[in-house]
Amino acid sequence: EVQLVESGGGLVQPGGSLRLSCAASGFTLSHYYMSWVRQTPGKGLEWVATINQYGDAKYYVDSVKGRFTISRDNAENSMSLQMNSLRAEDTALYYCARDSAWTNGYFDYWGQGTLLTVSS
Amino acid sequence: DVQMTQSPSSLSASVGDRVTITCRASQNIHTFLNWYQQKPGIAPKVLIYSASSLQSGVPSRFSGSGSGTDFTLTISSLQPEDFATYYCQQSYSTRSFGPGTKVHIK
Numbered sequence: 001e002v003q004l005v006e007s008g009g010g011l012v013q014p015g016g017s018l019r020l021s022c023a024a025s026g027f028t029l030s031h032y033y034m035s036w037v038r039q040t041p042g043k044g045l046e047w048v049a050t051i052n053q054y055g056d057a058k059y060y061v062d063s064v065k066g067r068f069t070i071s072r073d074n075a076e077n078s079m080s081l082q083m084n085s086l087r088a089e090d091t092a093l094y095y096c097a098r099d100s101a102w103t104n105g106y107f108d109y110w111g112q113g114t115l116l117t118v119s120s
Numbered sequence: 121d122v123q124m125t126q127s128p129s130s131l132s133a134s135v136g137d138r139v140t141i142t143c144r145a146s147q148n149i150h151t152f153l154n155w156y157q158q159k160p161g162i163a164p165k166v167l168i169y170s171a172s173s174l175q176s177g178v179p180s181r182f183s184g185s186g187s188g189t190d191f192t193l194t195i196s197s198l199q200p201e202d203f204a205t206y207y208c209q210q211s212y213s214t215r216s217f218g219p220g221t222k223v224h225i226k
Contacts, residue, residue: 047215110163
């Protein structure tokens with residue numbers, strides 16, 4: 001059974017940093033692109049970042065470029081999102097999602113999400 | 121960047137109704153369009169990928185159509201478990217989601 005479990009969320013002050021993690025099981029992580037998607041409480045979904053199978057191609061939404069870094073460790077079956085210079089507008093539930101492909105792909109499995117709150 | 125819009129933003133319907141939700145892309149995305157269903161407190165679930173392909177395990181009352189910039193999700197006969205929010209998402213250029221359509225009980 002495919003499982004994705006996020007961790008690392010919490011309360012951070014504006015300008016602070018936090019690292020989210022996603023533990024994957026039930027499939028071979030090295031075969032898949034992986035992504036982070038966030039959802040503001042009560043609002044819609046926003047794609048944040050994607051990393052390819054090898055970790056050498058990374059894609060970000062414009063609003064997080066230069067502040068967030070996506071990474072993966074296939075040997076440890078995990079993916080991470082390092083978030084720096086956090087802003088109030090980064091407050092959201094962050095989902096880890098498996099991406100079926102880069103071109104014409106879709107998010108076929110999702111974790112339960114981890115909540116980030118940026119507030120003083 | 122590809123911007124996605126959806127209409128309506130919400131709708132009220134009864135069990136058994138045929139429901140249609142529209143998604144529009146700001147540029148040609150061919151058929152690189154997916155549909156998700158989300159219920160409160162639960163992660164989204166993919167229903168349709170590549171505009172018209174039904175994800176394994178999804179009931180056949182769900183169908184998708186369209187190409188280019190205009191797409192449609194249709195629920196042929198709304199069931200009680202279908203009251204949820206529906207999002208479209210493009211994968212032609214990075215990724216982006218539509219704002220969602222909430223389906224309410226009439």
